[in-house]
Amino acid sequence: MEYPDPDGAGPVRGGRVVPVYALTGGRTRSGAGRDMPVETLVTVTSAGGRTNDLQLEYRTTVELAARPISIVEIGAALGVPVGVARVLVSDLVDAGHLAVHLPPQTVGGGGPAPQILERLLEGLRAR
Amino acid sequence: MHAEQDELIPLKVLIAGGFGVGKTTLVRSLSEIPPLLTEQAMTAASIGIDDADAVPDKRTTTVAMDFGRITVDESLILYLFGTPGQSRFWFMWDELARGSVGAVVMVDLRRVDDCFPAIDYFENRRLPFVVGVNRFPGADDYDEETVRDALALPADCPLVWMDARDAESSSSALVTLVEHALARTAVAG
Numbered sequence: 001m002e003y004p005d006p007d008g009a010g011p012v013r014g015g016r017v018v019p020v021y022a023l024t025g026g027r028t029r030s031g032a033g034r035d036m037p038v039e040t041l042v043t044v045t046s047a048g049g050r051t052n053d054l055q056l057e058y059r060t061t062v063e064l065a066a067r068p069i070s071i072v073e074i075g076a077a078l079g080v081p082v083g084v085a086r087v088l089v090s091d092l093v094d095a096g097h098l099a100v101h102l103p104p105q106t107v108g109g110g111g112p113a114p115q116i117l118e119r120l121l122e123g124l125r126a127r
Numbered sequence: 128m129h130a131e132q133d134e135l136i137p138l139k140v141l142i143a144g145g146f147g148v149g150k151t152t153l154v155r156s157l158s159e160i161p162p163l164l165t166e167q168a169m170t171a172a173s174i175g176i177d178d179a180d181a182v183p184d185k186r187t188t189t190v191a192m193d194f195g196r197i198t199v200d201e202s203l204i205l206y207l208f209g210t211p212g213q214s215r216f217w218f219m220w221d222e223l224a225r226g227s228v229g230a231v232v233m234v235d236l237r238r239v240d241d242c243f244p245a246i247d248y249f250e251n252r253r254l255p256f257v258v259g260v261n262r263f264p265g266a267d268d269y270d271e272e273t274v275r276d277a278l279a280l281p282a283d284c285p286l287v288w289m290d291a292r293d294a295e296s297s298s299s300a301l302v303t304l305v306e307h308a309l310a311r312t313a314v315a316g
Contacts, residue, residue, distance in 0.1 A: 111226065
């Protein structure tokens with residue numbers, strides 16, 4: 001299998017004394033019905049920045065979401081599998097800290113709508 | 128014109144192809160962040176596994192892949208996923224491919240066979256893809272028709288020559304993919 005070089009993008013660690021799986025109670029799947037693809041974006045809610053009572057990984061996740069960030073990026077930053085990041089995010093959404101921004105509805109079982117693709121094209125050409 | 132400009136929208140593109148074809152290089156050329164590594168649990172179908180060592184008697188396995196990010200405008204963010212090359216993992220990509228804009232399938236002309244699983248995958252699922260021939264020093268040059276024949280490409284599938292180390296060349300391949308995906312939505316009505 002191919003393991004690309006992560007190129008020095010080291011995980012954020014510090015102070016964790018139990019595996020993060022223990023933190024999530026062994027859950028790597030979030031609650032039923034909450035289907036969040038790995039590229040789902042999260043942001044801090046207006047009241048979500050108060051994190052003093054949160055455990056380290058939760059607090060770090062809220063801090064990372066100060067700007068829009070995806071679940072897969074949170075996983076990489078924390079050095080945990082994306083399934084664990086999804087559970088952390090899900091818990092923080094339930095607790096009112098984070099808001100999620102899901103990928104757009106697809107058309108005809110395929111990709112994003114033409115209007116979104118046009119915006120993407122415009123943005124990429126302008127780079 | 129952009130009705131919900133403020134609503135954040137995540138999009139994704141897959142970068143596929145054989146081992147060592149330059150997927151990580153392409154992600155690095157395009158991404159505004161250094162490529163990051165993610166571990167993703169992939170759900171394996173209970174049939175179709177031809178390598179018992181790869182998925183020993185369990186329904187999920189963990190696959191490492193790298194990804195990058197392009198902030199396209201203030202509310203549109205595109206993620207690029209470099210997908211592991213070996214064909215035995217392709218049946219696990221459905222979750223990642225779902226809802227994607229499409230894929231850039233990279234080809235090294237010295238080892239064309241390596242890209243067939245990826246081409247088959249995207250063709251079978253009718254996902255838009257472009258083939259990017261990554262130019263390697265010392266590789267022979269072939270004309271487009273010869274390459275299309277060798278890859279048995281559908282007539283409407285774009286083929287681009289690229290240098291994955293070069294940001295402009297990589298960006299151009301990505302633009303070609305989005306143009307193709309957009310054209311496909313028009314055909315589909």
